[in-house]
Structures are given as C-alpha cells and as structure tokens.
Amino acid sequence: MKPYNVVIDFYTGDLRPGKKILRRVSDIKKMCYDEKAAEELIQNGDPLVYEAIYADVPEEEGQLGHCTTIIYPGKVGKEYFLTKGHYHAKTGTAEIYFCLCGQGRLIMESMDGDCEILEMFPSSASYIPPFWSHRTMNTGTEPLIFYCIFPAEAGHDYSTIEEKGYPKLIVEENGEVTIIDNPKRRNR
Amino acid sequence: MKPYNVVIDFYTGDLRPGKKILRRVSDIKKMCYDEKAAEELIQNGDPLVYEAIYADVPEEEGQLGHCTTIIYPGKVGKEYFLTKGHYHAKTGTAEIYFCLCGQGRLIMESMDGDCEILEMFPSSASYIPPFWSHRTMNTGTEPLIFYCIFPAEAGHDYSTIEEKGYPKLIVEENGEVTIIDNPKRRNR
Numbered sequence: 001m002k003p004y005n006v007v008i009d010f011y012t013g014d015l016r017p018g019k020k021i022l023r024r025v026s027d028i029k030k031m032c033y034d035e036k037a038a039e040e041l042i043q044n045g046d047p048l049v050y051e052a053i054y055a056d057v058p059e060e061e062g063q064l065g066h067c068t069t070i071i072y073p074g075k076v077g078k079e080y081f082l083t084k085g086h087y088h089a090k091t092g093t094a095e096i097y098f099c100l101c102g103q104g105r106l107i108m109e110s111m112d113g114d115c116e117i118l119e120m121f122p123s124s125a126s127y128i129p130p131f132w133s134h135r136t137m138n139t140g141t142e143p144l145i146f147y148c149i150f151p152a153e154a155g156h157d158y159s160t161i162e163e164k165g166y167p168k169l170i171v172e173e174n175g176e177v178t179i180i181d182n183p184k185r186r187n188r
Numbered sequence: 189m190k191p192y193n194v195v196i197d198f199y200t201g202d203l204r205p206g207k208k209i210l211r212r213v214s215d216i217k218k219m220c221y222d223e224k225a226a227e228e229l230i231q232n233g234d235p236l237v238y239e240a241i242y243a244d245v246p247e248e249e250g251q252l253g254h255c256t257t258i259i260y261p262g263k264v265g266k267e268y269f270l271t272k273g274h275y276h277a278k279t280g281t282a283e284i285y286f287c288l289c290g291q292g293r294l295i296m297e298s299m300d301g302d303c304e305i306l307e308m309f310p311s312s313a314s315y316i317p318p319f320w321s322h323r324t325m326n327t328g329t330e331p332l333i334f335y336c337i338f339p340a341e342a343g344h345d346y347s348t349i350e351e352k353g354y355p356k357l358i359v360e361e362n363g364e365v366t367i368i369d370n371p372k373r374r375n376r
Contacts, residue, residue: 001317003296003304008286008311015313055315062280062318064252064337092250096337098196098286108191116191123196125203125335127243129189130250147313149252149284149337 013070013145018053034077063152071138078171085135089155092130098147099124103140108132115167139177201258201333206241222265251340259326266359273323277343280318286335287312291328296320303355327365
C-alpha cells in the first residue's frame with residue numbers, strides 16, 4: 001500500500017477521492033422520536049439528512065478509517081436532523097470528530113449507561129473513547145461538517161441504538177436547543 | 189474514561205487543553221544535511237523549529253493519539269526546517285496528517301526502501317500507511333500547521349532515521365522547492 005492524499009473542502013465537506021453514502025429521512029425513521037413527522041417528510045420527497053464520504057482504506061488493524069460527514073440543517077418534528085448512531089462492532093475502539101463548519105451536538109452512551117453530550121463547533125475535536133456509542137445532530141442553520149477518524153477495523157453496530165435509543169433527545173423548544181428525556185427509551 | 193473536547197485553532201495550531209513539546213535546531217542537528225549551518229544557528233540563539241501539542245489520551249490499543257504540529261518557516265543551510273522523522277515503534281500502525289495552514293512536504297519510506305513525497309497544503313489529508321516512516325518540512329513562508337491522528341500505542345522510533353536519513357532531501361535551490369539525492373544516506 002502506498003501513501004496518498006485526499007483533499008477535504010473545509011466549507012462543503014467534500015472529500016476527494018472518496019465514496020459517498022447518502023441517508024434520507026426514510027433511513028433514520030426508526031431512530032426518530034416522532035415517527036409520524038418522519039413519515040410525512042418521507043411522503044414529501046424524503047429529504048436528504050446526511051452524507052458521509054469515505055476515503056479508501058483497508059479495514060485492517062493498524063489502519064485508520066477516515067471520512068467526512070455532512071448533516072444538513074432540518075428537523076423531524078422538533079428533533080434536529082441526526083445520524084443513525086452506532087457502537088463500533090469492535091467495541092473497544094475510539095473515534096475522533098473534528099468539526100470544520102456548523103453547530104451541533106454529539107451524544108454518547110457508555111456500555112454502563114453513562115450519557116454525555118458535547119457541543120460541536122468549528123475547531124472542536126471531540127474524543128469518543130472506546131466502548132461509547134455516538135450520534136450527532138445538526139442544531140444550527142448551516143450544514144454541520146466534520147472529519148471522522150477511527151481504527152479501520154472498528155465496524156458498525158447500528159441495531160443496539162435502533163432498538164434502545166438514547167436516554168436524552170436534542171430538540172428545538174421555543175427556538176432553543178433543548179435536552180429532554182427520551183420517553184421512548186428502552187432498556188434491553 | 190469520559191468523552192472530551194479539545195479546541196484546535198486552524199490558524200495558529202494551538203490545541204487546548206494540550207501538552208506542548210518544543211524542538212529547536214539543536215534537537216534536529218543530527219538530522220540536518222548541513223550540520224555546520226545547524227551549529228551556526230545553534231550559536232545564534234538556537235531557533236525554534238517546531239512544536240507539537242498533544243491531547244491527553246492513554247497510550248493503549250483502541251485509543252487514538254492526536255496532536256497538532258506547527259513547523260516554523262526557515263532553513264538550515266538550504267534544507268527546509270524539518271521534523272526529526274520516525275517510524276512507529278509498533279511499526280504496523282498508520283497515521284493521518286490533516287493540513288490546516290501553510291505549505292510543506294511529507295517524505296516517507298517503507299521498510300522495503302520505497303520513498304514517496306506528498307505535498308501538504310490547507311485541506312490535504314495525507315495517509316501514511318503502516319510500516320512507512322515519515323518526516324515533514326515547511327517549504328513555505330508561513331507556519332505549516334497540521335493535525336495528526338495515530339493509534340495511541342504507536343510510539344516513536346527516531347533512531348533508525350537519525351542513523352540512515354532519507355534517500356532524498358527537500359531543499360531550496362534558486363528560490364524553488366527542489367528534491368535532491370541525499371549524499372549522506374546510509375544503508376544499515
């Protein structure tokens with residue numbers, strides 16, 4: 001394997017050369033507090049919620065996966081547009097989110113049930129320790145853009161979060177970013 | 189261990205909270221092609237060549253080390269200010285350099301003796317694969333600032349590069365960034 005450069009646009013999050021995945025409201029419907037509002041959005045064009053653009057790296061120990069994520073501004077009901085959220089399949093692996101543009105929140109939960117929320121803003125680099133699940137939301141009016149780096153063999157476990165949800169939700173109330181308890185939280 | 193934020197200034201490379209190490213000409217003298225020019229600089233105030241500012245992370249498998257590096261503009265003789273250069277002590281570990289400001293070059297050598305040079309410029313993210321040593325130089329007139337991410341257990345082996353050097357040098361000739369063969373290169 002040879003060294004290589006990718007180029008990351010600080011203002012659009014474009015990463016070249018890279019492989020893009022798109023997530024629409026239909027992809028995150030099950031993760032939304034207000035599934036009825038999600039269904040209405042899906043019927044009305046199923047808007048794009050986020051994109052991730054991955055650089056090419058072998059999924060092997062010692063390698064580092066890296067990608068950009070662009071979460072568009074928007075809400076499902078009163079809940080800010082969010083990523084699916086996941087544990088790593090290899091749970092004992094960390095991740096770093098380096099924010100380039102926009103405003104957001106990063107919610108994390110440890111396997112012991114501790115919940116932490118960090119702010120994301122241009123120049124914040126958030127450290128997600130091993131064994132913490134993670135989800136991000138765009139709480140601003142511009143795209144939230146961040147660069148993600150993780151051990152390349154980390155993998156994704158989406159199902160735990162899909163079933164349990166997080167203890168807290170990040171919603172807009174009276175025009176303010178507000179943290180509320182998640183009434184749909186399930187303990188497995 | 190809890191999640192945390194550090195804040196990285198895109199324009200100065202400051203990382204807070206972080207732990208700074210400083211490297212002066214006296215620290216890189218043995219890596220310089222022109223040791224006499226290095227000695228003169230040391231006698232004339234021993235200028236600062238680069239700084240690295242490390243975020244606090246346990247040096248354990250699954251964790252990610254991260255730091256910023258700021259290489260100041262300057263030359264030792266005709267050779268651009270450079271970092272010591274190293275292999276990882278755990279050789280099979282990658283590293284990413286995400287350039288925020290300035291202009292530079294990244295020279296790398298595989299354990300098979302292949303040599304590659306990449307340009308660094310704002311928005312370039314350079315992928316250093318496992319088993320490649322790496323050194324950076326500031327070829328511009330402003331500080332070269334980049335954010336580095338690596339498996340936290342990677343460690344440093346400086347001695348191999350100190351003894352062997354790289355096959356190529358990056359120097360200024362007639363005001364241009366020029367790659368020349370390294371006459372001091374040693375094969376171990």
